[in-house]
Amino acid sequence: MKKTILSITAIATLAIGLIGCGGAKKDGSGAMSGGNAEKVYVAPGEHDEFYGFISGGFSGQLAVYGLPSGRLFKVIPVFSQDPEKAYGYNEETKPMLNTSYGFVPWDDAHHPDISQTNGELDGRWCFINGNNTPRIARIDLKTFETTEIIEIPNSAGNHSSSFVTENTEYVVAGTRFSVPVPQRDMPIDEYKGNFKGALSFISVDQEDGGMDLSFQILMPGFDYDLAHPGRGASHGWFFFTTYNSEEAHTLMEVNASQNDKDFIAAINWKKAEEYIKEGKFKTMPANYAHNVYDEHTHTATSTMKKEVRALDPAECPGLVYFLPTPKSPHGCDVDPSGEYIVGNGKLSANLTIHSFTKMLEAIKNEKFAGEAYGIPVLNFEDVLAGTVVQPGLGPLHTEFDDKGNAYTTFFISSEVVKWKLGTWEVLDRKPTYYSVGHLMIPAGNSRKPSGKYLVAMNKITKDRYLPTGPELCQSAQLYDISGDKMELLLDFPTIGEPHYAAGCSADLIKEQQTKIYKLEENKHAWVAKNEKEAKVTRNGKEVHIQMTMIRSHFAPDNIEGIKVGDKVYFHVTNLEQDFDVPHGFAMIGANTSELLIMPGQTESFVWEPKQPGVWPMYCTDFCSALHQEMQGYVRVSPAGSNIELSWSLDGE
Amino acid sequence: MKTINLIVAIATLSLFASCGGGDSTQEAGTAAPESMVKKEAAAPGKDLGVGPIKSGSLGETVDEALAKTGMETFEAKCTACHKMGKRFVGPDLTGVVSRREPEWIMNMILDPELMVKENEAAKQLLMEYSAPMANQNLTEEEARGILEYFRTL
Numbered sequence: 001m002k003k004t005i006l007s008i009t010a011i012a013t014l015a016i017g018l019i020g021c022g023g024a025k026k027d028g029s030g031a032m033s034g035g036n037a038e039k040v041y042v043a044p045g046e047h048d049e050f051y052g053f054i055s056g057g058f059s060g061q062l063a064v065y066g067l068p069s070g071r072l073f074k075v076i077p078v079f080s081q082d083p084e085k086a087y088g089y090n091e092e093t094k095p096m097l098n099t100s101y102g103f104v105p106w107d108d109a110h111h112p113d114i115s116q117t118n119g120e121l122d123g124r125w126c127f128i129n130g131n132n133t134p135r136i137a138r139i140d141l142k143t144f145e146t147t148e149i150i151e152i153p154n155s156a157g158n159h160s161s162s163f164v165t166e167n168t169e170y171v172v173a174g175t176r177f178s179v180p181v182p183q184r185d186m187p188i189d190e191y192k193g194n195f196k197g198a199l200s201f202i203s204v205d206q207e208d209g210g211m212d213l214s215f216q217i218l219m220p221g222f223d224y225d226l227a228h229p230g231r232g233a234s235h236g237w238f239f240f241t242t243y244n245s246e247e248a249h250t251l252m253e254v255n256a257s258q259n260d261k262d263f264i265a266a267i268n269w270k271k272a273e274e275y276i277k278e279g280k281f282k283t284m285p286a287n288y289a290h291n292v293y294d295e296h297t298h299t300a301t302s303t304m305k306k307e308v309r310a311l312d313p314a315e316c317p318g319l320v321y322f323l324p325t326p327k328s329p330h331g332c333d334v335d336p337s338g339e340y341i342v343g344n345g346k347l348s349a350n351l352t353i354h355s356f357t358k359m360l361e362a363i364k365n366e367k368f369a370g371e372a373y374g375i376p377v378l379n380f381e382d383v384l385a386g387t388v389v390q391p392g393l394g395p396l397h398t399e400f401d402d403k404g405n406a407y408t409t410f411f412i413s414s415e416v417v418k419w420k421l422g423t424w425e426v427l428d429r430k431p432t433y434y435s436v437g438h439l440m441i442p443a444g445n446s447r448k449p450s451g452k453y454l455v456a457m458n459k460i461t462k463d464r465y466l467p468t469g470p471e472l473c474q475s476a477q478l479y480d481i482s483g484d485k486m487e488l489l490l491d492f493p494t495i496g497e498p499h500y501a502a503g504c505s506a507d508l509i510k511e512q513q514t515k516i517y518k519l520e521e522n523k524h525a526w527v528a529k530n531e532k533e534a535k536v537t538r539n540g541k542e543v544h545i546q547m548t549m550i551r552s553h554f555a556p557d558n559i560e561g562i563k564v565g566d567k568v569y570f571h572v573t574n575l576e577q578d579f580d581v582p583h584g585f586a587m588i589g590a591n592t593s594e595l596l597i598m599p600g601q602t603e604s605f606v607w608e609p610k611q612p613g614v615w616p617m618y619c620t621d622f623c624s625a626l627h628q629e630m631q632g633y634v635r636v637s638p639a640g641s642n643i644e645l646s647w648s649l650d651g652e
Numbered sequence: 653m654k655t656i657n658l659i660v661a662i663a664t665l666s667l668f669a670s671c672g673g674g675d676s677t678q679e680a681g682t683a684a685p686e687s688m689v690k691k692e693a694a695a696p697g698k699d700l701g702v703g704p705i706k707s708g709s710l711g712e713t714v715d716e717a718l719a720k721t722g723m724e725t726f727e728a729k730c731t732a733c734h735k736m737g738k739r740f741v742g743p744d745l746t747g748v749v750s751r752r753e754p755e756w757i758m759n760m761i762l763d764p765e766l767m768v769k770e771n772e773a774a775k776q777l778l779m780e781y782s783a784p785m786a787n788q789n790l791t792e793e794e795a796r797g798i799l800e801y802f803r804t805l
Contacts, residue, residue, distance in 0.1 A: 516789065519728065531732050550732040551786055553741065575732050578787040626783050650740070 057497025070492030079107030083593030119447035134158030232338030314374025442503030517600030557632030561645030584620030703759030722797030
């Protein structure tokens with residue numbers, strides 16, 4: 001009897017255990033579901049299901065979040081200096097921010113896009129554009145570091161960027177502001193007909209991701225606002241929205257809103273490749289920086305490129321067609337099948353959807369409404385697939401799920417609207433808080449979107465968070481889109497202004513993460529691979545200190561013979577070969593940031609001592625129980641001193 | 653009575669299994685019984701440590717070529733904390749092969765985190781030196797080379 005009772009107890013315990021554990025693992029759709037809190041709760045020690053790469057807007061950076069929790073993991077420095085990570089401060093990464101204008105320590109980062117293979121996210125790289133001083137950056141998703149930045153010549157307000165084709169053959173960069181090409185001194189009011197808008201196609205090396213500006217298409221002087229690639233049947237085409245087809249140059253909010261319709265420019269880039277092959281391009285002189293970070297030397301180099309190949313669409317039949325699209329369209333989004341091209345006419349009452357099939361048909365029949373600067377304009381009715389009638393006010397962007405639905409943000413009416421592809425009926429609407437801009441569904445602009453979550457990125461938060469003076473945080477909001485109706489689950493603050501984002505399943509990239517840099521593969525010019533190699537050398541007034549660090553000391557940690565007026569380079573190598581053991585390095589009075597050095601890596605900064613004395617240095621990243629002991633001294637003597645250069649650790 | 657205990661044990665075990673969703677939980681769950689097995693397998697009086705090396709044998713004589721590569725690895729990866737003939741950040745390793753079993757030495761190189769958590773001698777060393785032995789992510793081959801180098805000291 002006793003035996004039986006105990007067995008039953010055991011089984012009961014087991015059952016409770018199973019249910020209890022299972023509930024926490026699932027998305028809240030099981031028997032225990034109910035609260036939205038549970039749907040976004042990721043228990044301590046558990047991982048999020050998705051990565052979200054959210055642009056940092058005017059911070060110039062890219063923020064990495066976990067979804068559904070909304071937890072911030074890392075801010076990847078891209079276009080702006082970051083003293084925390086020494087990005088743009090240390091000698092190794094300063095070249096990353098070089099441009100034809102010199103060192104530019106900031107930009108306005110907009111549209112991240114993850115590389116694709118066969119129209120599906122492949123998790124190799126994330127690209128993002130710098131809007132102000134036109135640049136495209138590539139972030140390696142193995143290291144979460146910015147490894148390449150290419151400047152875009154003949155461009156200004158690099159906004160219809162950085163979107164990839166379905167095999168990452170190209171990442172595109174379109175100019176928002178048209179400018180004189182080449183730049184020259186001319187009256188502003190001669191804009192019309194003289195300014196040009198460059199659409200740049202940057203080829204991507206499939207092995208190492210290396211970017212090369214392959215060619216530019218010099219378009220009429222409109223504003224090229226956003227873009228997305230064709231996919232599936234429309235692979236080989238790229239679509240750009242335009243506004244200011246009026247070619248106004250002042251009081252744009254009025255003067256660029258006159259035309260009833262602007263255009264979506266459909267670019268046949270496979271045709272462009274043929275023209276390039278045939279030599280139908282013009283080689284133009286240019287000057288733009290190409291900056292590459294080498295993971296073995298841990299050092300970036302900047303090269304100035306001097307020319308670019310340009311195609312004139314008027315001389316290249318079949319290269320570009322204009323699809324009339326109502327009222328200054330903003331977002332340009334292509335559905336997972338590649339058939340529908342959504343033009344989000346921001347001043348229009350209706351949402352316009354073009355058909356790729358109809359477009360091809362009209363082109364085949366050469367049925368044109370006219371031309372603009374030698375580019376054929378198709379008839380609106382001929383290419384129209386459908387219209388979503390009065391879905392909201394101020395449509396900006398559209399993304400897609402895996403069930404044939406589209407989701408569009410409306411800035412003015414501050415909402416997300418779900419509608420059906422093909423029938424164009426509105427299925428649901430939910431408010432956003434407030435004034436939503438972009439939205440992101442993980443893989444929502446690929447052939448295989450996820451149908452689970454939608455992230456809305458808002459321009460205004462007003463009363464949503466504790467106030468922090470006049471400047472308030474901006475925010476993202478997470479919606480559950482797995483059911484018929486959307487459900488708001490979570491608000492979370494973001495850095496800078498969250499423009500677009502790219503999201504993917506965590507499984508796609510989490511296993512490929514680099515944990516350490518191998519010391520034996522370190523090819524830095526000033527590496528010291530062990531303490532025996534640590535040394536100090538003088539070359540005139542330039543002193544190079546090759547120092548090592550390991551828990552918890554520097555070698556050397558006593559240095560003498562430095563003089564006022566010297567330019568002292570610290571080249572510090574982290575000898576650790578274990579995961580998650582970075583060391584920091586700081587020197588009193590150095591006119592730069594700290595160094596933050598990953599295991600196996602070497603980083604450098606310059607210190608110019610101003611006065612004699614004995615000056616301490618220390619490790620800034622709590623590394624072990626003896627972290628506080630990780631310190632050292634540099635003796636600085638007057639300029640004319642004859643103290644000899646010497647260095648030691650523990651008297652040796 | 654014995655049977656009852658067994659049932660409870662099985663039930664508890666299943667509970668563990670069902671909760672082992674996170675990777676880390678699963679590792680911790682399996683690591684514990686494994687190390688217990690190792691301890692039982694060890695010959696009495698011999699402290700082999702815990703970690704990937706459960707048994708091994710040394711050659712009659714020192715393999716000079718292996719010892720040389722071991723010395724190179726040691727120079728590159730270990731000398732920041734160990735100096736021969738003196739106590740430094742870590743202990744003086746002269747004669748370490750006469751103080752410790754070969755398995756213990758290799759386990760300490762290959763999985764110092766587990767060693768200081770579960771091996772009494774390693775725990776004592778951490779108490780004495782305060783600085784935890786760094787995991788330098790060496791391969792088993794590299795650690796074996798270092799062991800051979802230690803034999804020459």
